[in-house]
Amino acid sequence: MSSAVHDLGYKRYVGTRRSTGARWRVIARQQMAAAWKSWWRWKLVSVATLVPLVVASVFIFVVSDKMFGPLQHVMPFSFADVALPFTYSGFCVCAFVASIVIGSTIIAGDLQSGAFVFYFARSTRPTDYLLGKLAGYGAVVASVVVAGPTLVAIMRLALTTTRDTGGAIGQLALVPEAIGLGLVATLAYTAIPLGFSALFAKRGYAVAMWAAFYLVIGSIAEFVGVNGNLGWLAAVDISTALTSLAHRAFHLPSVFGDTVQISAAASLISIGAQSAIALAIAYARLSAAQKTGVGGAT
Numbered sequence: 001m002s003s004a005v006h007d008l009g010y011k012r013y014v015g016t017r018r019s020t021g022a023r024w025r026v027i028a029r030q031q032m033a034a035a036w037k038s039w040w041r042w043k044l045v046s047v048a049t050l051v052p053l054v055v056a057s058v059f060i061f062v063v064s065d066k067m068f069g070p071l072q073h074v075m076p077f078s079f080a081d082v083a084l085p086f087t088y089s090g091f092c093v094c095a096f097v098a099s100i101v102i103g104s105t106i107i108a109g110d111l112q113s114g115a116f117v118f119y120f121a122r123s124t125r126p127t128d129y130l131l132g133k134l135a136g137y138g139a140v141v142a143s144v145v146v147a148g149p150t151l152v153a154i155m156r157l158a159l160t161t162t163r164d165t166g167g168a169i170g171q172l173a174l175v176p177e178a179i180g181l182g183l184v185a186t187l188a189y190t191a192i193p194l195g196f197s198a199l200f201a202k203r204g205y206a207v208a209m210w211a212a213f214y215l216v217i218g219s220i221a222e223f224v225g226v227n228g229n230l231g232w233l234a235a236v237d238i239s240t241a242l243t244s245l246a247h248r249a250f251h252l253p254s255v256f257g258d259t260v261q262i263s264a265a266a267s268l269i270s271i272g273a274q275s276a277i278a279l280a281i282a283y284a285r286l287s288a289a290q291k292t293g294v295g296g297a298t
């Protein structure tokens with residue numbers, strides 16, 4: 001047997017070689033495939049996303065002409081008018097679930113399992129790894145916070161078209177606005193959990209700290225900001241910042257009666273700054289792992 005193997009000798013690999021710039025796409029596809037394998041990951045998030053979609057469908061097609069009670073004292077809005085901004089927070093909840101079951105464990109899981117030895121031994125750069133994970137996991141988040149609100153906007157536009165063709169012109173802006181807000185939410189729920197994932201070498205710690213930051217620290221910032229009329233502080237809470245952007249984009253007063261005014265600039269700066277810090281932490285962790293691992297990339 002040994003002589004037979006020896007006779008085969010060494011053969012140079014003559015197959016297709018991927019360019020350096022294409023490596024992140026391989027990692028992205030692998031991340032998406034891994035997220036889809038289990039029912040408790042992407043499939044769970046997809047099922048959860050159906051809840052706000054069903055609620056929006058009822059608002060738009062079943063009780064569309066009825067007035068939305070909580071806002072009657074401010075301005076008469078129908079259920080169809082509030083379908084998109086009201087359910088937007090529901091899509092954010094689904095994205096947070098995705099960050100718990102997928103996002104906050106990605107880098108920590110690879111650190112815990114020692115997978116970086118194999119990534120960086122194959123001359124994978126930290127940039128390739130980070131971009132691949134961002135794209136792969138970002139596709140999961142986008143399937144919730146981009147696809148979901150966009151479908152609701154299309155349903156709202158379809159309802160207007162069936163009743164008043166001229167009125168549809170005013171509703172056309174809902175679709176690009178929903179896409180734009182979805183992209184902002186995708187950045188928040190993709191980059192920030194990855195930053196927490198990079199802080200710890202154990203998945204459990206990463207999940208716990210991300211959940212504590214989102215649920216506890218965010219709630220404290222919102223409470224103090226709302227009661228102290230400090231919009232910039234309330235915008236530290238990711239959910240509050242995104243909901244405020246949705247209400248402004250769709251010209252809807254706060255459903256919950258918050259008196260604090262959170263500017264669009266404060267919300268965008270908060271999300272952008274937190275995302276940038278998280279990505280910087282992730283890159284620093286990956287660079288350190290590359291230098292201390294087997295076969296550093298060049």
